[in-house]
Amino acid sequence: MAKDNTGNMKLEQDTTFKFGCNKGAGCFTECCGDVIIFLSPYDIVRIKNRLGMPSYEFLEKYTILPIHKEMRFPIRILKMNDDAKKRCPFVTDDGCNIYDERPWPCRMYPVTEDADPSGATDKIYALLREDRCKGHDSANCQAYTLGQWLDNQGLREYEEFNALYAKVTDNSYFDAGGVLNEQKMHMFHTAIYDIDRFRMFVFETKFLKMYEVDEARQEKMKADDMELLRFGFDWLRFSLFGEDTVKPREEAVREFKQGADAAQEAKEKAGLPDDRGWHKKE
Ligand code: SF4
Numbered sequence: 492m493a494k495d496n497t498g499n500m501k502l503e504q505d506t507t508f509k510f511g512c513n514k515g516a517g518c519f520t521e522c523c524g525d526v527i528i529f530l531s532p533y534d535i536v537r538i539k540n541r542l543g544m545p546s547y548e549f550l551e552k553y554t555i556l557p558i559h560k561e562m563r564f565p566i567r568i569l570k571m572n573d574d575a576k577k578r579c580p581f582v583t584d585d586g587c588n589i590y591d592e593r594p595w596p597c598r599m600y601p602v603t604e605d606a607d608p609s610g611a612t613d614k615i616y617a618l619l620r621e622d623r624c625k626g627h628d629s630a631n632c633q634a635y636t637l638g639q640w641l642d643n644q645g646l647r648e649y650e651e652f653n654a655l656y657a658k659v660t661d662n663s664y665f666d667a668g669g670v671l672n673e674q675k676m677h678m679f680h681t682a683i684y685d686i687d688r689f690r691m692f693v694f695e696t697k698f699l700k701m702y703e704v705d706e707a708r709q710e711k712m713k714a715d716d717m718e719l720l721r722f723g724f725d726w727l728r729f730s731l732f733g734e735d736t737v738k739p740r741e742e743a744v745r746e747f748k749q750g751a752d753a754a755q756e757a758k759e760k761a762g763l764p765d766d767r768g769w770h771k772k773e
């Protein structure tokens with residue numbers, strides 16, 4: 492049996508495993524406490540809409556924003572209750588009360604997904620076995636291949652947005668030693684985690700005077716969080732990494748250059764280096 496580097500059974504596309512999670516397994520909801528659950532931007536949009544609250548309220552009430560000086564970008568983690576078992580705020584005696592919108596890690600469990608350090612495959616999958624989880628030996632176990640598990644748990648719906656997230660978080664900018672300053676960390680957070688605040692930023696400031704966004708897309712972004720999230724990823728890739736994903740308006744580039752030139756003049760007088768963003772790319 493092939494194992495991954497943590498000793499769990501490695502899952503190839505055609506490996507079959509058995510699992511059955513249900514109330515009778517004897518460990519019902521044991522996995523819904525004292526656990527670190529990273530929330531992707533897509534998770535956040537789905538859950539905050541399920542709860543009917545704006546993103547900034549959801550983030551404040553249900554998540555934490557760990558701060559660590561070595562972090563490349565901000566992350567959001569589900570905040571567990573402050574009780575002895577550190578239970579998830581969404582767990583009840585009947586199970587998860589946001590089940591249809593439960594986060595990606597809750598759907599994947601007990602399957603794990605990691606980057607392949609050798610680069611030979613896209614991802615490495617493995618089957619996690621924990622003592623507290625009786626689902627591997629429960630009476631109603633079913634056999635799954637990896638693909639069947641991803642289908643069964645609704646994980647295919649996450650693929651588009653997980654790929655967009657990876658284009659930002661796994662960007663070569665970071666491998667080359669790029670660091671986001673405080674302002675860019677804030678941009679990152681607003682554009683893809685705090686989507687309702689991002690909508691205000693796009694539609695209630697001079698943002699659309701600075702960037703070309705066609706009217707049909709603007710209308711879609713106003714009404715559809717997922718389209719706004721797609722745009723948030725595009726805007727981050729342009730703003731943080733200089734990718735060609737959003738087009739700034741010519742007059743905005745001109746104004747930017749004039750401002751940057753004036754600032755550079757002052758910097759040159761002070762002996763500081765040239766760091767003009769848009770200007771440098773020409
Ligand atoms: S979100 Fe639902 S499935 Fe995930 S830990 Fe909380 S209660 Fe459990």
Ligand code: SF4
Nearest residue numbers: 512518520522624626
């Ligand atoms: S079987 Fe495993 S996944 Fe299901 S409730 Fe029990 S501990 Fe959680």
